[in-house]
Amino acid sequence: MFKRISALVVVGLAAMSVAACGGGGSTTAGTSGGGDSTITMGFSQVGAESGWRTANTKSVQDAAKKAGIELKFSDAQQKQENQIKAIRSYIQQKVDIIAFSPVVESGWDTVLKEAQNAKIPVILTDRAVDSKDTSLYKTFLGSDFVEEGKKAGQWLVEEYKDSTDPVNIVELQGTTGSAPANDRKAGFAEVIAAESKFKIVASQTGDFTRAKGKEVMEAFLKAQPDIDVLYAHNDDMGLGAIEAIEGAGKVPGKDIKIITVDAVKDGMQALADGKINYIVECSPLLGPQLMDLAKKVVKGEQVPPRVVTEETTFTQEQAKQVLSTRQY
Amino acid sequence: MRRLLWPVVVLVLLLALNVFFTPSFFSIEVKDGHLYGSLIDILRFGAPLILVSLGMTLVIATGGIDLSVGSVVAISGALACLQISQDTSVFTAVVSALVLCVVLGAWNGFLVAAVGIQPIIATLILMVAGRGLAQLITGGQIITINSPAYKVIGGGYWLTVPFGILIVIAVLAITAFLTRRLALGMLLESVGGNAEASRLAGIRARGIVIMVYAFAALCAGVAGLMISSNVSSADGNNAGLWIELDAILAVVIGGTSLSGGRFSLSGTVLGALIIQTLTTTIYSIGVPPETTLLFKALVVTAVCLIQSPSFRAKAFGRRGRTAPPSPAPEEKVRVTA
Numbered sequence: 305m306f307k308r309i310s311a312l313v314v315v316g317l318a319a320m321s322v323a324a325c326g327g328g329g330s331t332t333a334g335t336s337g338g339g340d341s342t343i344t345m346g347f348s349q350v351g352a353e354s355g356w357r358t359a360n361t362k363s364v365q366d367a368a369k370k371a372g373i374e375l376k377f378s379d380a381q382q383k384q385e386n387q388i389k390a391i392r393s394y395i396q397q398k399v400d401i402i403a404f405s406p407v408v409e410s411g412w413d414t415v416l417k418e419a420q421n422a423k424i425p426v427i428l429t430d431r432a433v434d435s436k437d438t439s440l441y442k443t444f445l446g447s448d449f450v451e452e453g454k455k456a457g458q459w460l461v462e463e464y465k466d467s468t469d470p471v472n473i474v475e476l477q478g479t480t481g482s483a484p485a486n487d488r489k490a491g492f493a494e495v496i497a498a499e500s501k502f503k504i505v506a507s508q509t510g511d512f513t514r515a516k517g518k519e520v521m522e523a524f525l526k527a528q529p530d531i532d533v534l535y536a537h538n539d540d541m542g543l544g545a546i547e548a549i550e551g552a553g554k555v556p557g558k559d560i561k562i563i564t565v566d567a568v569k570d571g572m573q574a575l576a577d578g579k580i581n582y583i584v585e586c587s588p589l590l591g592p593q594l595m596d597l598a599k600k601v602v603k604g605e606q607v608p609p610r611v612v613t614e615e616t617t618f619t620q621e622q623a624k625q626v627l628s629t630r631q632y
Numbered sequence: 633m634r635r636l637l638w639p640v641v642v643l644v645l646l647l648a649l650n651v652f653f654t655p656s657f658f659s660i661e662v663k664d665g666h667l668y669g670s671l672i673d674i675l676r677f678g679a680p681l682i683l684v685s686l687g688m689t690l691v692i693a694t695g696g697i698d699l700s701v702g703s704v705v706a707i708s709g710a711l712a713c714l715q716i717s718q719d720t721s722v723f724t725a726v727v728s729a730l731v732l733c734v735v736l737g738a739w740n741g742f743l744v745a746a747v748g749i750q751p752i753i754a755t756l757i758l759m760v761a762g763r764g765l766a767q768l769i770t771g772g773q774i775i776t777i778n779s780p781a782y783k784v785i786g787g788g789y790w791l792t793v794p795f796g797i798l799i800v801i802a803v804l805a806i807t808a809f810l811t812r813r814l815a816l817g818m819l820l821e822s823v824g825g826n827a828e829a830s831r832l833a834g835i836r837a838r839g840i841v842i843m844v845y846a847f848a849a850l851c852a853g854v855a856g857l858m859i860s861s862n863v864s865s866a867d868g869n870n871a872g873l874w875i876e877l878d879a880i881l882a883v884v885i886g887g888t889s890l891s892g893g894r895f896s897l898s899g900t901v902l903g904a905l906i907i908q909t910l911t912t913t914i915y916s917i918g919v920p921p922e923t924t925l926l927f928k929a930l931v932v933t934a935v936c937l938i939q940s941p942s943f944r945a946k947a948f949g950r951r952g953r954t955a956p957p958s959p960a961p962e963e964k965v966r967v968t969a
Contacts, residue, residue, distance in 0.1 A: 477921060480921045481922075506918055507920075507921075508918075508921055514863040515870070518862065518863055519911075519915075522673050523673065523916050526654065526669070527653070527654050527915070527918075540774070543863075544863050547862075551668075570774075
């Protein structure tokens, strides 16, 4: 029995070392070949669960075509094991660089180590991993959720700068424990803590969904007699809440000011219609930035370990202007 | 009737807790031509759960269980919204969605009754595959529609009363009539109590089981229309997620035993209302989201314990034992509840 196991281990090690040699070989070939050789990128996407994600996929695919990078794309359908499988197959195919959006934060050390042994650099997009060993990936390209929360808070401070009356805020949080929910809450709270007139009177999770957003807002409207501002961690919950506010005979955007995060099409429409007051963008269009980083990494240049997606914010006037050109 | 005493007590306690935190909790006013208030909210948002639980009650009465109702909720909403977004008439969209649901339910029943797969496995297939089917229909996106006619089902009003509540009352009345005024209810209980004995007694158990699963899926389908209509959009990923667990819980709180046999429709409605009131309570008294699940678990555990006669006898000493002995089957139901 022991012999058999050790034989397996030896075979496994041999296979790994072969893969490592092969990986190294292809990378050197890629760099020494100069400008005419194309870069091959393996990209593993989370899935296609929302319009945001679909726009993200399209951005990566279009940008790769434009940058002349050959893209091998796979959809993990929300499952970590699919993603690990995809990354292993990229290692076997000896791609020049691997990029992926991790489905979950933990459990990546082994497969990332395999990529490292094969000398294939890895870039994380959109979501981070909680691995202690940061040498396992070159850089993390994605939104800064804390910054998004701060931007939402800053607009609120600016909007109410002339008033001294207390401002009652209700908050619809994202899925409990998820990184965007934790960070958007923290960033917002940090900014509004500067002035004592701002008070979060109720805060509940709406699970990032329209249905829950509506249900929770209905309860808020009854339990809290006086709500001035709604801060929702994504557009969908905000859209659900708008229906609840209208059902209560109030005017969303006027009686209750609404701030959301994301800027998906339905949200932008509501913003242009005056039902939402302010949207902080969480942009899925990170393809061009990803391709730039990939080229630098393959050339062996240094890249910063954290790159924030280029994002903006929208007021109602801005929404009206850009609505027709929004891609998602 | 005594079986329902404890669920009623729990519901009253929960409502009292709400009044303590929100004094205006019981006030119902007419706003923009429709009823408005927390109690109306509980009924309105509880309506889909009550429907799903009614179907689940009958399935459980035959000794089965249906895990696929959550996926059916998603499929029904997805198919209806997809068709409406392609300018099909609302009537056609609703009918075709419900027909699909009945077919899926009959498939469940076929697997259980004709093929002989255990219910938990047979319906697990559709629970997993159905979510995928819903995502396939929606193309993985949230479909947003703008149809005032469709909106009525889950978000509209008729004579100031939310339409969803009226649907629930109608389905409840029909189900109660079919199972309590006709022999169907007795046949169901007999199949659930002992399928083989019922077959020998000349009951066509197979047909009844298939029908019951189809009915459960139909209820889930209507619930799915309500949920998607309430927010004018279909979300294949999240609509009806985990509603099967809430429905099973509602049935159990209502005093129907998971081992099949006797069932209580009014108990199930009470159970579903308790769950929805609990959810609303969490929002109104401001339980932090991190502890929501723990709070729910504690309340549910307390409800289940207090319903068990043997626990009451142990906890409150002799008084429990002096109660008149109840008939054997009822005893069994109460213990497992």
